[in-house]
Amino acid sequence: MSSVVVIGGGVAGLTTAYRLLQGDPELSVTVLEAADRPGGRLTSLEIADLEIDAGPDSFVARKPWAVELCHELGLRLAEPGASGAYIWTDSGLVPLPPTALGIPADVGALIRWPALSRVGRFGALSDLVRKARPQDNDEALGALLRRRVGDEATDRLVAPLLGGLFAGDVDELGVRSTFPELAAWERTFGSLIRAARAASKAASGAGPIFVKPVAGVHALPRSLVAAIGDLRVRTSTGATEVVRDGEAFVVRTADGDLGADGVVVATPSFAAADLLRDTVPDAARHLDQIRYVSTAVVALVYGEGTADALPDATGFVVPKECAPMTAATFLSRKWPDPAFGDRAVVRCFVGAAGTEDVLDAADEDIVDAVARHLAALLPLPERADASTVVRWPRSMPQYGVGHLDRVSAIEAALPSGIFVVGNAYRGVGIADTVRAATEVAERVRTHVAGTVRTEKVR
Ligand SMILES: Cc1cc2nc3c(=O)[nH]c(=O)nc-3n(C[C@H](O)[C@H](O)[C@H](O)COP(=O)(O)OP(=O)(O)OC[C@H]3O[C@@H](n4cnc5c(N)ncnc54)[C@H](O)[C@@H]3O)c2cc1C
The missing domain is CATH 3.90.660.20 (Protoporphyrinogen oxidase, mitochondrial; domain 2)
Structure with missing residues (x-):
């Protein structure tokens, strides 16, 4: 029987294991999780009686993958009880104007928005007339925003919304790996504001932007573990190294070694670097560079x-x-x-x-x-x-400038049979992580099927 070891029991690792077993319930799948509970960052806290x-x-919700996973697992989803948000200003909270991907989508509302000075509003509105200068290569998100809507609108409106999703600095994040739509908007519409207006019109009536399982996001890993079978998920078992064993691999842990035909490293990228440092130094070098x-x-x-x-x-x-x-x-x-x-x-x-x-x-x-x-x-x-x-x-x-090239370099350096997945690579949020886990499970299945065929031929 073929075996796969998944290192890391966050939503990436658990979804990969779940998808693998969905495709082949006979596959031997083991999830190793260093912490004493699975779920990674999808966890709960107790406060007062809550x-x-x-x-x-x-x-x-508009990226379907996490929603679909919850439906499959029988998790009911809740929609937000409120809409609209505020921004902090020196004179108190001010309601945010309508935006799409953080870009103002209503010119009238932008003109009236009190959190920008007249100069700031003028700078933002120049986007409507300024010549487009789409870049062929990746560039900093801040460079694109400042070029289009000016410094003040970037710092006081767009950066807190977009940078906030990464806890990042827009002047350091790369456009291609974070909000590639914005580069496409500049290219197609010649103006971010015009594109935001169109996107906002197209999305009207499309339902809520965010959802969560009724019991909380922490219910998702719990349901995944129940579906996988808790005997397959070993907590308090950190992997220490992945080494080659002919065409197969050995995953070392403090509790002993596990042989595997395929290994999925679903840890943060710095932990993946440590696990692969001796076996795949080239991949580890690139993994180390993700800050x-x-x-x-x-x-x-x-x-x-x-x-x-x-x-x-x-x-x-x-x-x-x-x-x-x-x-x-x-x-x-x-x-x-x-x-x-x-x-x-x-x-x-x-x-x-x-x-x-x-x-x-x-x-x-x-x-x-x-x-x-x-x-x-x-x-x-x-x-x-x-x-x-x-x-x-x-x-x-x-995700700095050139992040996707770095991810491609990591993937190219990995030998057949070792895979990385998680929110360090192609999307930081849960929805993208679930999509990536589903895709990697498919690649693992193809790899494992190939090793079985090779064994039969031998
Ligand atoms: C404060 C905060 C708020 C967020 N809010 C949102 C939000 O509202 N919506 C959203 O979509 N996303 C949000 N995110 C992002 C979201 O948490 C991630 O998309 C998701 O958790 C990524 O899952 P993962 O499995 O890749 O990583 P993780 O959850 O980090 O899981 C990796 C697992 O690997 C384990 N591990 C590490 N090393 C080893 C080892 N050597 N051996 C075995 N196991 C190991 C770790 O213990 C961990 O459990 C938020 C993140 C944070 C930090």
Whole structure:
């Protein structure tokens, strides 16, 4: 019987294992997970009497792959209870204008938007008349945005929305690997704003942008493990090395070695580099170059009677270095739950490229700073009834300029039978990770079928 070892039990590894078994229930599949629970960043935290998501709280619905996976697993999906969001300004929270991919989609609303100066608005509107200069090669997202909508609209509107998804700096992220649509928009429409207007029209009535399993995103890995069979998922078992054994491989762990016809490395890329350093040094060299940023989630539960202190919106984003957080989700508005009662529940995101030093502070100081800033903006008390900080060290891969070439170089360096998958490569969100895992499972199946045929011929 052919065997596959999947290293890493996050959503990438678990989905790969699930898809492999779907294709061939007889295949021997083992998932090795270093932590004492599967799920990776898809996990929950307990605060007051509540269990809420500690990492992602939703995923994109318009990329179908995670939605389809949830349907297959019988997970019911919830739609957000609020729409619209705010942006942090020196004079308080200001509603975001209509956007598509972070680009203003309504010229009238942009002209009236109070968070930009007259010069800033003029700079943004120049996009409508400025000559297009589409680039043949990858370029920094910031270079494209600044060229089209100017510095002020980039820094005060688009960067907090787009950079925030990567906890990244738009001047460092590459367009091709993050928002290739924007390069296509410049090429096709000659204007990002005109393209955003068209995209927004086309998407109207298309349903919510984000969804989540009713019980929380952390329900997804739980359902995957149930479908895979928990005996196939070995927690507290970190792999230490992958070595060749003729045409096959051996995965080393502290508990012993596992032979495998195929190995899927579904860890963060820096861990993949360590596992492959001696066996595939070329791949490890490229893997080492994918930079990660550390972040943290601060969860706050306020006392009874505070629910109405939150505006009817999903939350707000913060332009770089304006506050000790990069964004906040009004959880009790976005994902209302009877368990919240009449309490305001907020999750704040702390730390991003260029502001990781905020995380050097002690948990209490981070909570204090975040809560004080919230109380200055909203009619909330200066202290929440319960609070917790979940730190996510080296959690957000940064797709720099040329990232996709680096990923191709990694894939080209890997020998037949070793695969990498996860959010370090071709999409940081859950939906893209599920798509990538589905694709890699197909490639593993083809590889394993090939090794069986070769054995029969011998
Ligand atoms: C704070 C935060 C908020 C986010 N919010 C969203 C969101 O709202 N929507 C969205 O779509 N995405 C969001 N993301 C991104 C999302 O979390 C990722 O897309 C997803 O978790 C990637 O899954 P993965 O399996 O690739 O990686 P991981 O979840 O990191 O899983 C990798 C696993 O490999 C294990 N591992 C590492 N080394 C070894 C080893 N040597 N041996 C065995 N196991 C090992 C790790 O313990 C881990 O469990 C967020 C991320 C963060 C950090």
